[in-house]
Every structure is written in structure tokens, then in C-alpha cells.
Amino acid sequence: MELLILSGLLLTGSAAGVLGALFGLGGGFIFVPVLMLVFGLAPAEAVAVSLVGIIAGSTGASTVFVDRGSANVRLGLLMEITTAAGAVIGAALAAYLEDWLLMCIFSAVVLYSAARMILDPEKVIAPAENASGRFVFSYKDDGGRDSAYEVQNVRGGMLLCTAAGMISSMTGVGGGAVKVPLMNLYMHIPIKVASPTSSYMIGITAFSGAITYLLSGQILLEYAAGIAAGAFAGSLAGSAIASRVRTKHLRKYFSALLIAVAVRVLIQAGGIL
Amino acid sequence: MNTNRSTAMALRISVVLGIVLTVAGLILSVTGNGDRVLYSGIFLLVISPLIGVLVTFLSLVLSGDRFWAGIAAVLIAVTFSGVVASLL
Structure with missing residues (x-):
């Protein structure tokens, strides 16, 4: 592999890794178009390499977030069940629906979420004093203090996670772009x-x-290695920055990123990408 | 057994080992001998989220947290079913 290509892959992986760790996104919306348009990979090859990059970035960031307690592992496992089930249903349904229509629906959902995150102040439901329960957790707020929060609308949230999984698997992007606003706006989980x-x-x-x-031998190993090494390094940098960014700014930047994702998907729906 | 600590440790060991093997494989591939090392690194990297879930499940079982251990077990079953279905 040429040094120039390797440098490009490391750079792409690092950029996606930082953004992924900061905003809870996988980075597929960066990996796939860059691998196709800049590195000349076929769509299936780009998706396969992208998945390895997503895992490296996500797991790299999780080593910090889970250890620090900022990622809620229990809730993640619960919501992942319906997300995974939704992804299977979505993959089956995708064959019967037009791609451009799905992408337009996805963009509309993401744009709506972005607008809500800009306009609505963050709402965290504090549990009653001495309350305990399966869905009462705590986190470190902007001031570094332990704050309790009670997850709301758990069943509805799980149902919507099924829809998020369906939309993600049908459009190929959007896991985090749908789940983060869903958790924050509907389930009142702090951003x-x-x-x-x-x-x-x-x-x-x-x-x-x-x-x-x-x-099934469909991953271009050298490309995956370059992207994964970059994503891992980027995710460690992103997770270090994440703890220093204030909640208000995080929501604002995340909304801007959501708008960029929605526009990118709309361009794809129009057949330009 | 602290679930977060043990899960983070499992994720850290598998992902760092995966990255080290991947980079070693990439360097060795210049001489034309790195394919197996590269494959092993990517494999370890890809299965690291699953290793994390398995360790979480074990930790929850050992700490007697039956509700959340059950949730982890269901997720493991759903994930394995999905992988098997897509390979068939």
C-alpha cells in the first residue's frame, strides 16, 4: 500500500473517530463517501471497511466512557436489543421500498431532531429523594457533581429504537444521529x-x-487497518475532549452536525453521491 | 465485581491487542508476509464489542443482578441469531 493512501486513510479515520466520540456517531456518514469518492472503493467494499472503522472508533471511545461511567452500559444493552431487531426488520423491508423515499424520511426525522435540540432546553428528570429503581442512574454534570436522573418513556423509547434500527439499516447511515436525540429529547437522558x-x-x-x-472474505484488510488505526487514535482524542465540552455547547454542535448528516443523505437521495 | 470497570478492561485489552496486531500486520505486509497477522488483528478488533457484552453479562451474573444479566443474555441471543441468519 502506498504511503500516501495510508496517510489519507489514517487522516480520515482520525477525523471520524474524534467526531464519533464527541457526538456518539459511528462515522459511517464520513467513511463511506470518502472511501468511494477519494479512494475509489466500490459501495460494498466501502461499507465493509467503514464497519471496521466504526468498531475501532466506538470501542476505543467506550474504553474511556465505560470506565468513567459516562456511558450507561445497562441502558445501552436494553436499547440495543430492539435496535438490533429493528435492523433485521429494516434489512428485510428495504427490498420493498424505494431508497430515495427512505432517505428523505430519514433526513426529515434528523432535521426535526436538530431543530428540537436547538430550540428546547435540556430536560433531565431528577428522581424523587431516596428513590431507587431499575431506571434511576447518576452521572457527573458540567460541574463534576454526581447528579441523579430517571429514564422516562422506557417502553416507548425501546419501540422507537426499533424504528431507529430499521431506518439505519434501510439507509445505511444514522445509528447515532437518530438514537442520541431520541434518548435526550424523549427519554430525558442527559446529553x-x-x-x-x-x-x-x-x-x-x-x-x-x-x-x-x-x-465471507469481503473486507479489504489493508484499507480496514488504516481506517481502524486512525479511528482508534481519533476516538481517544475525542473522548478526552468530550468531558471538557459544556452540555449547552455539545447540544448546539451536535445539532449542526445533524443538519450536515441530513443534507448529506438528501444529496445521496438525489443520486449525486 | 464492578461491571463498568470489568467491561472497560475487556474492551481495552481486546481493542488495543487488535490495533497492535493490525498495525504489525500492516508493517509486515510490506514484505508480503503480513496477511495472517493483519487478519487476526482485524478479527480481534471486530469481535471486541461482543467480548465487552460477554464480560458485562458475566459481571452482572456474578454480582447477582438478575434483571440486567437477563437483558444482556437476550442481546447476546439476538446478536448471534442475526449473525447466523446472515451467514446462512
């Missing part, structure tokens, strides 16, 4: 917990697809 939890979940979601590609 400082929602993003790391989404980061943790994304690796588990990507595992199924990546192992299938790997065992």
Missing part, C-alpha cells in the same frame, strides 16, 4: 450520557455486519 451510550451501542450494532463481511 452527556446519551452520546457516550450511543457510542458504546454503535460498536455492538456494527459487529454483526462486520463479522459477516470478514468471514
Whole structure:
């Protein structure tokens, strides 16, 4: 592999790794178009390499987030069940629906979430004093204090995770772009917990697809290695920055990124990408 | 047994080992001998999220947290079913 190509892969992986760790996204929306347009990979090759990069970034960030307690592992496991089930249903349904229509629906959902995150202040439901329960957790707020929060609308959230899994698998992007606003706006999970939890979940979601590609020999190993090494390094940098960014700014930057994702998917729906 | 600590440790060991093997394989591939090392590194990297879930499950079982251990078990079953279905 030429040094120039390797440098490009490392750079792409690092950029996606930083953004992924900061905002709870997988980075597929960066990997796939760059691998296709800049490195000349076929769509299936780009998706396979992208999945390895997503895992490296997600797992790299999770080593920090899970250890620090900012990712809610229990809630992540629960929501991942319905997300994974939704992805299977979505893959089956995708054959019967037009791609451009799905992408337009996805963009509309993401744009709506972005607008809500900009306009609505963050709402965290504090549990009653001395309350305990399966869905009462705590996190470190902007001031570094331990704050308790009670997850709301768990059943509805799980149902919507099924829809998020369906949309993600039908459009090929959007795991984190749908789940983070869902957790923050609907389930009232603080954004400082929602993003790391989404980061943790994304690796588990990507595992199924990546192992299938790997065992059937469809992954370009050298490209995957370059992207993965960059994504891993980027994710460690991103997770270090994440703890220093204030909640208000995190929501604002995340909304801007959501708009960029929606525009990127709309361009894809128009057949330009 | 602290679930977060043990899960983070499992993720850290598998992903760092995976990255080290991957980079070693990439360097060895210049001489034309790195394919197996590269494959092993990518394989370890790809299965690291699953290793994390398995360790979480074990930790929850050992700490007697039956509800969340059950949730982890269901996720493992759903994930394995999905992989088997896509390989068939």
C-alpha cells in the first residue's frame, strides 16, 4: 500500500473517530463517501471497511466512557436489543421500498431532531429523594457533581429504537444521529450520557455486519487497518475532549452536525453521491 | 465485581491487542508476509464489542443482578441469531 493512501486513510479515520466520540456517531456518514469518492472503493467494499472503522472508533471511545461511567452500559444493552431487531426488520423491508423515499424520511426525522435540540432546553428528570429503581442512574454534570436522573418513556423509547434500527439499516447511515436525540429529547437522558451510550451501542450494532463481511472474505484488510488505526487514535482524542465540552455547547454542535448528516443523505437521495 | 470497570478492561485489552496486531500486520505486509497477522488483528478488533457484552453479562451474573444479566443474555441471543441468519 502506498504511503500516501495510508496517510489519507489514517487522516480520515482520525477525523471520524474524534467526531464519533464527541457526538456518539459511528462515522459511517464520513467513511463511506470518502472511501468511494477519494479512494475509489466500490459501495460494498466501502461499507465493509467503514464497519471496521466504526468498531475501532466506538470501542476505543467506550474504553474511556465505560470506565468513567459516562456511558450507561445497562441502558445501552436494553436499547440495543430492539435496535438490533429493528435492523433485521429494516434489512428485510428495504427490498420493498424505494431508497430515495427512505432517505428523505430519514433526513426529515434528523432535521426535526436538530431543530428540537436547538430550540428546547435540556430536560433531565431528577428522581424523587431516596428513590431507587431499575431506571434511576447518576452521572457527573458540567460541574463534576454526581447528579441523579430517571429514564422516562422506557417502553416507548425501546419501540422507537426499533424504528431507529430499521431506518439505519434501510439507509445505511444514522445509528447515532437518530438514537442520541431520541434518548435526550424523549427519554430525558442527559446529553452527556446519551452520546457516550450511543457510542458504546454503535460498536455492538456494527459487529454483526462486520463479522459477516470478514468471514465471507469481503473486507479489504489493508484499507480496514488504516481506517481502524486512525479511528482508534481519533476516538481517544475525542473522548478526552468530550468531558471538557459544556452540555449547552455539545447540544448546539451536535445539532449542526445533524443538519450536515441530513443534507448529506438528501444529496445521496438525489443520486449525486 | 464492578461491571463498568470489568467491561472497560475487556474492551481495552481486546481493542488495543487488535490495533497492535493490525498495525504489525500492516508493517509486515510490506514484505508480503503480513496477511495472517493483519487478519487476526482485524478479527480481534471486530469481535471486541461482543467480548465487552460477554464480560458485562458475566459481571452482572456474578454480582447477582438478575434483571440486567437477563437483558444482556437476550442481546447476546439476538446478536448471534442475526449473525447466523446472515451467514446462512
